[in-house]
Amino acid sequence: MPLIPVLRVLLMLVSLAILAASGYLFWSWWEGELVTAPDGVLVRTRDDWRLWVAIALLAWSFLGRLLTPLIVARRDTDPTKPKRDGGRMIEGGSGSLLYVESHGEAAGPTLILTHGWGLDSTIWSYARRDLASRFRVLTWDLPGLGRSKPAPGGRPNLSDFAADLHSLVELAGGPVVLVGHSIGGMTIQTLARDYPETFGKQVVGVVLLNTTYTNPLKTMVLSGLAQAIRWPLLEPMMRLAIWLQPLAWLGAWQSYLSGSAHLANRIGFGRHVTRSQLEHTTLLATRNPPGRQAQGNLAMFRWDATDALAGLPAPALVIGGDMDIVTKLEASRRIVARAPGATLLTVGGVNHMGFLERADVYNAAIAEFAGARLAQQV
Secondary structure, X not given: OOHHHHHHHHHHHHHHHHHHHHHXXXXXXXXXXXXXXXXXXXXXXXXHHHHHHHHHHHHHHHHHHHOHHHHHOEOXXXXXXXXXXXXXXXXXXXXXXXXXXXXXXXXXXXXXXXOXXXXXXXXXXXXXXXXOOOOEEEEEOOOOOOOOEOOOOOOOOHHHHHHHHHHHHHHHOOOEEEEEEOHHHHHHHHHHHHOHHHEOOOEEEEEEEOOOOEOHHHOOOOHHHHHHOHHHHHHHHHHXXXXXXXXXXXXXXXXXXXXXXXXXXXXXXXXXXXHHHHHHHHHHHHHOOHHHHHHHHHHHHOOEOOOOOOOXXXXXXXXXXXXXXXXXXXXXXXXXXXOOOOEEEEEOOOOOOHHHHOHHHHHHHHHHHHHHHHHOOO
16 A cells, blocks of 8 residues: 555655764764864864764664664564464466465365565464464465565566465365455455456455555545645656665665654554564565565556455455554445445554454454354355
8 A cells, every 4th residue: 555655755765864964964073173273283173962963863773673663662462573384385377476374274164365565474473373273374475575476577466466366266275265454355356356256166255454445545544635646746756666676675774774664654553553563564564675565556556446346145344444544444334335245344443454453353353254154165
């Protein structure tokens, strides 16, 4: 979703400006000022405050990430980490190579979890733990993110993601429930649009978390402004990130070290975010290629799957947060209103990353819905 990337860029520029200010103060302190002493000798004097301010700014530029989460997030009682666990590579329907992990009993009823943009499958750490005792849980990295590789010359495209997800449905070999967050939910709707025959016997239910049904610029906070600046600002900014990826990546890592990236990602959370959740999300958004992320944002600007779930035999559970500014709750309501048999669960106090903030609520709802749907197939 484009809101947080834009904030990351703006705060990255602030972070780089502070780093530049530190360098200038170091230089100006070293240069000092030549003054004439009473005996007529030129003496170089230095203002020590410049040195101390330069040191403070430099320390913030590279160590701020250690302090920022302590200020803007809660103490952890259940830390999350970007941990991998014995995955494998498979070929996707788009020609990509997909990194896939399987958790739980191989013969159990299957859930397929699709993560949001800029992240990877490690973001499902709570869901894997909470759901694998009852289900076989398949998680995967979207092409170009995490360990998955896009098809040669391929650019992010929701139809290609849907083709890859279709490959995973085939791999599962039985009735499945699909779970998707943000662009993951958009991918599921694209699958419904492009492969409607998959739903009913193979896909028996879908769970959409904090997602939309169309161009996300239309369903975010200040959507009118976002659409107005799309062509003069957002699209050029995304293309610059693609063309200048090495520089964009350096800037992203400096912003991560300074804690500026954490501040930007904090906007996607509500009242319950913890320090490890903020760190995990920010790390993934930093280490995934900024050019690839920009390409994905451009693809979302051109995407629409309005009413893709209408008329399908597989029911849907739609979960949204009442504080979500990246995808407003109205988008979830619209999906439910146009999809027969769909139900809406609104979670209070959470933003776009609600499935992390209130993993207990989200995962319990997923388990109840999926258990009921898969039990009917036995």
